Amino acid sequence: MEQFYLHLLVLLVLSILLRFLIAPGHAPEEPPLVSSRIPFIGHLIGLARYGNRYYVRLSAQSQLPAITINIFRQKIYLIYSPGLLAAAQRHAKYISFEPFAALAIRRAAGIKGNGPIVSSSSEKGRSSFDKQMKDAVHSVLLGEAMVGITRASVAAIKKSVDDLRSTEVDLLTWCRHVLTMATTDSIYGPMNPYRNREAEAAIWEFDSGLGKLTLNFAQRFIAREAYQAREKLVKRLLEYFEKCGYINASSFVQRRLEVERKASATLEDIARLETLMVLPLLSNSAPSTFWVLFDIFSRLDLLEEIRKEIVQNALQFKPCDDSMGKPKQMCTLNMNNIRDKCPLLVATWQETLRLRANTASVRFVSKDTKLNDTYLLKANSIVQTPANVLNVDPNIWGPDAHLYNPRRFLDTRASPGAGGDRKRDRKWNGFMTFGASPWTCPGRHFATAQILALVSLLVMKFDISPVAGDWVSPRINHRSMALAISIPAEGLMVNVVTRKEVKGIDWEFQMMEGKA
Template identity: 30%
Template sequence: MQRQKHTIIFEPVPAQAMAGICGGSKEGMDLINGNQVGRESYFGRFLRISYPSLSPGTGLESINRAAVQVLLASMNRLENTNGKVKVDLWHWIRHEMFLATTEAIYGPHNPFRCAANEDAWYEFEEGIMLLLMKMHKLSPQGRSSFKAREMLVQEFSRYYEQGHHRIPGIPNLCLVQACYNFNVSQGLPLNDIARSELGHVASRVSNTIPGAFWMLWHVISDTTVLADCRTEIEQVVTINVVQQKGTDGQIFEKEVHTIDLSQLTNRRVCPVIMSTWYEVLRYNHVGISARVVTSDTRLDRYLLKKGSTTMVVGSVMHSDVSAWGPSATEFNHLRFLKNDGPSDSQITPDSNRKSIPHAKNHTDNINPEKGPANRLFGGGSSLCPGRHLASQEILSLLALTIMRFDLRPVSGQSWIPPKKVIPLPTALPIPKATYSGHLDIEIVTRHPGREWRVVFGKENLADT
């Protein structure tokens, strides 16, 4: 089906969703719906202009660094509490990932620095389906979601009117600049640009946030997975002894642990981390990919009639035993390891690199980049352009959390999986507590007094 991109197309789906969820003028919707086929459609061209900022390169690196900097600052504050911190795991991750992503994209005038705007976003999200079906006037939740949406539209209108996206010397604004400039070039009115920004925010956080939750959940709730991930992350940590001056003026030596977060998404350096991440996506994926048939098309023995809608159900494909083997319905964090991968000496110059014995020669290992049943990030012309950014953010959160803290249920009981709520527009489920305090956890510093430094490639981000 992915090969039939000119007759089974994606573009009408986001266009219709944008009209209902974000609102928009007739003029703006006519521009967006003008040509819906292939690379010359509005969404086809929009994706092309976003690729330079979201594909590996200087633009993506600058956005990654900005997001990691926000996460790092939060972890430093958490560690400086010098004791146990109690949080709701879902609410904590949601806030940290939402703020890191929006800060990285929108810069120092990020509208979501205002807590009221962040709360408005969550209120808007709750009623997205009511807005899409134009039923928001029939319920208190729908009316509240509509009110929150209009509030956020005004905030983004001010953001652009005041030129906050054009601040010189801030390279991580590259994506928002490219999106704005494209919309202006298409003649989209400012109010419609502000409304379209709600769709952009949704595309950047709606799967990243639950993805971060399930990644952290699967790691911290399984002692084997946690040990494997910590062992591998230790390979990107260097320990140096530095001289420091004490309050009494005396010089003393201290160990400094430096972690390079840029290596986490390198499958040659962190194969287990990446395999775990891919398996989290496969195991929890509930996305439904819709397409519209623009002319009669035959797929194998099926005739798809013009005007019909096709749907690819991710959970069905990702639990197919014929594609994933007899363990398809089980969580196996080593599933995506390559048996024919490089040796330890090829992975890193560190001769002391630790290996994970049970990670080698796993019978279910496959190549995650190949195979029609693999739709971890979508596929074909709708392959998620933000997959690199989301992966870096989520794995950075994981590393900063599990290397510096221990997390355990407040109840003192074992980890009990939460229920999964499946919002239609997202590819990953939202966790829901099954009882009061279900997701409450304690965060405890693992190594009090240890000094951490974080680098991203060659750039030193901050010291604790």
Template identity: 30%
Template sequence: MASSVIIGLSSLAATYVFLRILLSYTHHDREPTAVATEIPFLSPLFGMAKKGKFYTDLRDKYNLPIYTLRLPGSRIYVVNSTNLITAIQRQPRVLDFAPIEAKAAINVMGATMAGKEILNQEREGVGKHAYAIEFDKAIHPAVTPGPKLDAMNRLSVQKVAEFLENTASSQSQTLNLYGWVREHISWATTEAVYGPQNPFRDSEILDAFGKFEPGIVILLLQLLPSILAKESIQAREKIVKAFIAYFDAGGHKKGSALVRARFQHSVDYNVSTEDIARFELGGAVAILTNTIPSAFWTLWHIISDAAALEECRNELYRVCKIQDDTVTIDITEVKLSCPMLLSTLQEVLRIHGTGTSVRIVQEDHLLDGKYLLKKGGTLMIPGPVQHTANSVYGESVNEFNHKRFVRTNGKRLNPVGFRGFGGGSTLCPGRHFASTEIIAFVALMVLRFNVKPKGGVWVRPTTHKAGMQATVPPPDADLEVEITLREGELEGKRWNVILTGSDKAVPIVAEDVDQN
């Protein structure tokens, strides 16, 4: 017995020494320092289960601008330094996001064999004008400030105004806040994008989407998906059938410029209707998964804080034009003239956002002339690392401050440190649409209604149960509230909610700040 124990311990020791030597032998001197090597190649796997906290812990422990996590058969380069982000974003083809998009379409959306052939060009890093590489260019006119985006935003704002008008028809309502926000933001978003034949008008399709979301990470990583994501796969196929019917019926022709552009891009690459439907599921994920919780948290942080509520109401009131019995509010003016509301949305994305920008290293590259990134490696910029940096946000970094992003005396925070919508080649193309809808919803809620917690005290919901697919995690449990109409000067008036045209970007991320 004793000899067996000795042999076992000796084997473990020998394995450990071997892995240590292997780690040292295969790590180039110019690569970023390898950390979390207590158990070579395995320690990072255990740490990643902590999601964003793992990366902030490593930042605080080692204080490195960039470091390497060595995993079995792969290496991940994790960026801490805000200064390195700009250098990374200058190399969109060498440090490429397209292979990640292709992998998601293949694994998560279940692309057919023909679809996989089209997408595999990205995964292999070939094809200058490949499908995913050209995708953002194809949809760019539809999501860039201008007439096409205005049309989609206008319909979204109209739907938001309609459901809040219905809410106003009742003097008082008691409801579950997150479920209510989810239902109505889903409705406004999908109506604006997909038009009168919107597949999500069928409540079964929206329910299926809710069942599909929790399995996204399992599907992406292919972790026994037929067992661990069985319900998600079934839900996915139901949604895909609905999208096939939508495209076969020409529903996209009456939809937004965005859905028409996505459809035409796929047709140009000879993508089948089934794969177009599967790829469109990715589009639905993009417009719904984070918009809903972002809208909820923005509203929650304002209505649960008396000072924030008063300040946001005051600046919104100044935008309202009151004539006789009509209140007119222009959401374009709200976006450009209500810095407190915009700052609150940014602070929500900073505090609640857990997103990570990911790229694949397509060839050996010396980042910033200092750090060797080896071909095939994965480059990560964790949002929580940037969003909790004292160097950017100061000593109050861990506190929610609705005024944080309001310019004072012409000064502003370093916009590169804000990763609420990603950045560079991973910058969210739908950010203008999503932010406009959220701002419209929250502005009208704040102006027209009082919201009180049923228990009498606001308690911030936890988000521990949220899946890793949630870039902005929803609350673990819903919150029962009472919604009542506000009394005062605006009471009983007719609301005229409009959105005038604008070619100005809302200055939320660095790229948009630079354009204004």
């Protein structure tokens, strides 16, 4: 009898394993299946080894507009075509991020139980709490309230640059510090819980381990550093809310807090959710700024052109007196003109984002959906659209797609067969760094204002050059798959020297009322 039960148990285990390992069926209407050399886990190994570069390898291997890969029994569709991406956008009701949101938030923030923050989606696809929180975030980041936050952030950036003297700095570390303080001060107010070096370091440690935390497997061991960093941040945020630091905070904090309180969320859950809220505004800004500065200062001709453009279109000189009554000069950088009348600077920013893109958007298919009457996407599958493929597609960007050429964004001529405006088509169908409608990043305007302010001021005030002598691109950390922008795996020490032409000149930013 014991042997019978033993054999039965073995058969049961084998049947479970076979069901788990046997790949799901593949219909002819689905995107072509690309198998891995190692069954079941080959693609997983590829992602672990190459990060989001693995999607580029699969694209080059298949030369197809869309493919299917299987990881264990999970079906994943990779879309490489702007036309298919546009078709997926039209089916946003059934191809959505929402099903991932509650699970990802719960795991990454360490929220336990079944409170409103992690409640399951309703039959319509989204819980009431989730919808209200999304509306609160978008109403601030895309509304008039963001003007004051942006102005405060730009003022903090200006102060940090004022404090920078001729010196040596690690460029990425310095950019991180400046943008972290400018962003969190403008959002959280005078009691900013991130305003010390330990908390600042914890933000980036937490951010770097989000992927491991989301796996939710032995977090204290597998993601020990990120786990510890998160708990430090939770402690500081709990203290912030307990001491009512939010009273003098921005509407970005206050409006979300209103939603959380109405849902009767616990203070600990509020603090845990808050650890995630600032990351989208920070995690990509620092590497983006680093790369824009790298791309400008490593090209002296481009640097001089951008300086001339700023002087002609966005800079005003005026005499004034210092605190001792002595005459001096003030330079005013008009941020609205930087954005609207300095096309080469903005194009340089866009070109950097295009070539440094690392994101691969993730969406869940809730219902069988056909794209352009061509490919069938089956329910319960995942759709990913890798920006690092679309952003260098020669069919979109031309034969020089892999080369750095900011002027491609200045060319508004219609491309062959586009049937419309080339700039518009590229922006919405081929430029994926900020996502694609209706899934674009709501913080993109804030990030752009911050980065253009910092870059324009550094360009006008300083000459920057590598301590090592030559501009050599640092190695990339390809395993940081959660970031929209590639991040260097090593530091870059640079010499920062005040330009002779602007010594003794004070600087300020000007922003028109009602504009960010």
